[in-house]
Amino acid sequence: MxxxxxxxxxxxxxxxxxxxxxxxxxxxxxxxxxxxxxxxxxxxxxxxxxxxxxxxxxxxxxxxxxxxxxxxxxxxxxxxxxxxxxxxxxxxxxxxxxxxxxxxxxxxxxxxxxxxxxxxxxxxxxxxxxxxxxxLQDSALGELHLEQLNVELRHRLKNTFAVIAGLVSQSARYSPDVRTFAQSLSGRLSAMGNAMDLVATRSFVGASLKELIEETLKPLVPPGDRRIEMEGPDTIIPGEVASALALTLHELGTNAIKYGAWSEEGGAVGVKWMLSKLDDDELSFQLDWDERGGPRVDAPERRGLGTTLIDNGFPSAQVEREFHETGVRCRIVAVLKQPTTRRTRGRGASTI
Structure with missing residues (x-):
C-alpha cells in the first residue's frame, strides 16, 4: 500500500x-x-x-x-x-x-x-x-571507464616499447654511421608519436584516418605551392593500424625527399585513399601514393629498413610499388577493422 x-x-x-x-x-x-x-x-x-x-x-x-x-x-x-x-x-x-x-x-x-x-x-x-x-551512476561508470583506460594504456605501452626496440635495432643495423642512425630513428619515432597522440585524444579508441595522414606528412612536405595533394574520406582506425600506417607514410615521404619527387623543386606527391564497407565492422581501404615531377627513380638494389617498413610494416596489407621516370607509385590495400563503441549515459565512451 x-x-x-x-x-x-x-x-x-x-x-x-x-x-x-x-x-x-x-x-x-x-x-x-x-x-x-x-x-x-x-x-x-x-x-x-x-x-x-x-x-x-x-x-x-x-x-x-x-x-x-x-x-x-x-x-x-x-x-x-x-x-x-x-x-x-x-x-x-x-x-x-x-x-x-x-x-x-x-x-x-x-x-x-x-x-x-x-x-x-x-x-x-x-x-x-x-x-x-x-x-552515482556517472561515478561508477567513470571508475569503470578509467580502469579500462588503464588496461588499454598498459597494453599500448607494452606494444610501443616492443616496436621502439625493433626500430632501434633495425635502424642501427641498416645505418652506416651514428648520425644517419639518429636521423632515421628520430623521424620514425616522431611519426609513431604523432599516431599515438591521435589515438590518445580519443581515449585509445583509435585515430582519425584523415588527421593521421595529414599530421604524418605535414613535417615532411618541402616549402612551395602544390607540393602535395591529399584527398579521401575520414574514419576511425585502430591504434595498431595507425602506428603502422604512420611509419609507412613516413618512409614514403622520406624517400621522396631523398630520391623522389620532393628532391626537386617542381616535384609533387598525390595521396588519395578510398574506403568501402565490407560488413558491420570491416572496411576495405586503398591508398595510392603518386609522385610526379621528380627525377627518374629505379628500384633499390638492396632492401633497407625503409623498404621493409613500406612493404611489410602495414599488417595484412598488400603493397605494390612501381618505379617510373617521374617518381614512385605505391598502392596499399588492406582490410580495416573498425573499433567497437560503448556508450554511457549519453556520452560516447569507446574501446577497441
Missing part, C-alpha cells in the same frame, strides 16, 4: 499535472462527481456542511491535476453552492450568502496553496534524487 501511494505521488500525479489536456478534463470529472455526491447527500448536508464534497474535490484536484484545474473546480463549486445550497434567494447577495461564500473561498485558497507547495516540494525532492542517482 505504501509503495502504491509513493508511486502515485512521485510518478503518476506529476505526469498528469504536466499534461493540461489530461489535467483539466480530470478536474472537471472530479467536480462532476462532487456535484453528484452533494445532490445525493443533500438531506444530510443541507444545513451543516454545504461545501463538504466540494472541499474534498478541490483537495483531490489540487493533488492530482494541479493548481490551475483546482482553481477551476473551486470557482465551479462556489457558483454551484451559491445557487443551490445557500439561502434560497437566487443569485442575489446578502449577509447570509456572503459570509459562507467568503469562508469557503478562503478555505479553498488555503487548500490550493498548501497542496501547491506540497507538490512543488515533492517534485523538487524527486529531481534531487534523480540528480543524486545520476551522479
Amino acid at each position: 505504501v509503495q502504491l501511494v509513493d508511486n502515485l505521488l512521485e510518478r503518476v500525479f506529476p505526469r498528469i499535472r504536466r499534461r493540461p489536456h489530461l489535467a483539466y478534463p480530470l478536474a472537471i470529472a472530479i467536480f462532476v462527481i462532487a456535484v453528484c455526491l452533494r445532490l445525493a447527500l443533500s438531506r444530510w448536508l443541507q444545513g451543516n456542511f454545504p461545501f463538504l464534497t466540494f472541499s474534498l474535490a478541490i483537495l483531490l484536484s489540487s493533488l492530482v491535476a494541479g493548481t490551475g484545474p483546482a482553481i477551476v473546480v473551486a470557482a465551479g463549486a462556489i457558483l454551484f453552492s451559491w445557487y443551490y445550497y445557500l439561502p434560497d434567494i437566487g443569485w442575489t447577495l446578502d449577509i447570509t450568502t456572503i459570509v459562507p461564500l467568503t469562508i469557503f473561498t478562503i478555505l479553498a485558497s488555503f487548500i490550493i496553496a498548501i497542496v501547491h507547495l506540497l507538490n512543488r516540494k515533492v517534485e523538487g525532492l524527486m529531481n534531487e534524487r534523480a540528480r543524486s542517482e545520476a551522479l
Whole structure:
C-alpha cells in the first residue's frame, strides 16, 4: 500500500499535472462527481456542511491535476453552492450568502496553496534524487571507464616499447654511421608519436584516418605551392593500424625527399585513399601514393629498413610499388577493422 501511494505521488500525479489536456478534463470529472455526491447527500448536508464534497474535490484536484484545474473546480463549486445550497434567494447577495461564500473561498485558497507547495516540494525532492542517482551512476561508470583506460594504456605501452626496440635495432643495423642512425630513428619515432597522440585524444579508441595522414606528412612536405595533394574520406582506425600506417607514410615521404619527387623543386606527391564497407565492422581501404615531377627513380638494389617498413610494416596489407621516370607509385590495400563503441549515459565512451 505504501509503495502504491509513493508511486502515485512521485510518478503518476506529476505526469498528469504536466499534461493540461489530461489535467483539466480530470478536474472537471472530479467536480462532476462532487456535484453528484452533494445532490445525493443533500438531506444530510443541507444545513451543516454545504461545501463538504466540494472541499474534498478541490483537495483531490489540487493533488492530482494541479493548481490551475483546482482553481477551476473551486470557482465551479462556489457558483454551484451559491445557487443551490445557500439561502434560497437566487443569485442575489446578502449577509447570509456572503459570509459562507467568503469562508469557503478562503478555505479553498488555503487548500490550493498548501497542496501547491506540497507538490512543488515533492517534485523538487524527486529531481534531487534523480540528480543524486545520476551522479552515482556517472561515478561508477567513470571508475569503470578509467580502469579500462588503464588496461588499454598498459597494453599500448607494452606494444610501443616492443616496436621502439625493433626500430632501434633495425635502424642501427641498416645505418652506416651514428648520425644517419639518429636521423632515421628520430623521424620514425616522431611519426609513431604523432599516431599515438591521435589515438590518445580519443581515449585509445583509435585515430582519425584523415588527421593521421595529414599530421604524418605535414613535417615532411618541402616549402612551395602544390607540393602535395591529399584527398579521401575520414574514419576511425585502430591504434595498431595507425602506428603502422604512420611509419609507412613516413618512409614514403622520406624517400621522396631523398630520391623522389620532393628532391626537386617542381616535384609533387598525390595521396588519395578510398574506403568501402565490407560488413558491420570491416572496411576495405586503398591508398595510392603518386609522385610526379621528380627525377627518374629505379628500384633499390638492396632492401633497407625503409623498404621493409613500406612493404611489410602495414599488417595484412598488400603493397605494390612501381618505379617510373617521374617518381614512385605505391598502392596499399588492406582490410580495416573498425573499433567497437560503448556508450554511457549519453556520452560516447569507446574501446577497441
